[in-house]
Amino acid sequence: KMINKAIQRGTWVVLQNCHLAESWLPSLEKITEETIVPERTHKSFRLWLTSYPSPKFPVTILQNGVKMTNEPPKGLRANLLRSYLNDPLSDPAYFSGCTDGMAFHKLLFSLCFFHAIVQERRKFGPLGWNIPYEFNESDLRISVKQLQMFLNEYEETPYKALRYLTGECNYGAE
Numbered sequence: 001k002m003i004n005k006a007i008q009r010g011t012w013v014v015l016q017n018c019h020l021a022e023s024w025l026p027s028l029e030k031i032t033e034e035t036i037v038p039e040r041t042h043k044s045f046r047l048w049l050t051s052y053p054s055p056k057f058p059v060t061i062l063q064n065g066v067k068m069t070n071e072p073p074k075g076l077r078a079n080l081l082r083s084y085l086n087d088p089l090s091d092p093a094y095f096s097g098c099t100d101g102m103a104f105h106k107l108l109f110s111l112c113f114f115h116a117i118v119q120e121r122r123k124f125g126p127l128g129w130n131i132p133y134e135f136n137e138s139d140l141r142i143s144v145k146q147l148q149m150f151l152n153e154y155e156e157t158p159y160k161a162l163r164y165l166t167g168e169c170n171y172g173a174e
Contacts (some may be wrong), residue, residue, distance in 0.1 A: 003034065003035065003036075003047065005055065006042075006045055006047075007035065007036060007041050007042060007045050008018070008042060009042060009045075010042030010043065010044030010045050011044070011045065012046040012047075012155075013047050013048065013049065014048040014049075014050070015028070015047070015048070015049050015050070016049040016050045017050060017051065017052075017134060018034065018049050019052045019053075019054040019056075019057065019099055020049040022054070022056040025056055025058055026058070028049075028058065028141065029058035029060055030079070032047070032058075032060070032061050032064065033056070033060065034117055048159065049061070049124055052134075057090075061163070063105065065092065068125060072119045072122075072136070073119075074120075075120070076113075076116045076120060079112075079115070079119050079120065080112050080114030080116050082112065083112040083115055083116065083137075083140060084112065086137055086140075087141065088140070088141065088145065089108070091146060093150070096145050097148070098148050098152060099151065100151045100152075100157070103151055103157050104147065104148060106153050107139060107147055107157075107162070108144065108147065109168065111140070111143055111144060111147060112140070114166075114171075115135070115139070115140045115143075117173065118135045122134070122162050139170050142170055143165070143166045143170045143171070144171075146162070146166070147162060147163050149167075
């Protein structure tokens with residue numbers, strides 16, 4: 001329905017995490033082949049799809065679309081810089097919005113450094129890890145948000161809770 005309206009009006013539609021809707025991907029393929037035809041499509045219409053690599057993703061959509069990738073930077077310094085330039089850390093209000101700024105900034109650096117190390121070790125493949133997993137910015141983002149939330153909620157820094165959430169839930173459960 002949204003796609004049909006956008007085709008007529010010339011607006012954009014973004015469908016995120018398409019890899020999570022494997023059963024719907026054949027319908028998406030049919031839409032892209034039969035509904036989005038140049039004669040009936042506004043010239044400003046755009047359909048954006050986000051997805052992790054998936055063997056179920058329709059090849060025709062990949063062949064007929066423009067593909068962009070978002071690779072993590074190479075090197076610890078570049079990784080750290082990217083972490084600080086991404087949401088929510090790039091927002092000055094968020095960055096300075098913690099009640100315990102000193103602890104937040106120190107723990108934040110530790111978290112970003114840990115994330116950079118995890119990203120860098122990917123070049124060694126599954127060596128030393130049971131299952132290879134591509135840690136990404138969403139792992140860091142949820143950990144950062146939890147860090148600030150816990151520091152704002154408690155008078156003393158809840159190190160055990162933060163270590164469990166970050167180490168076991170956000171990164172370790174993968």
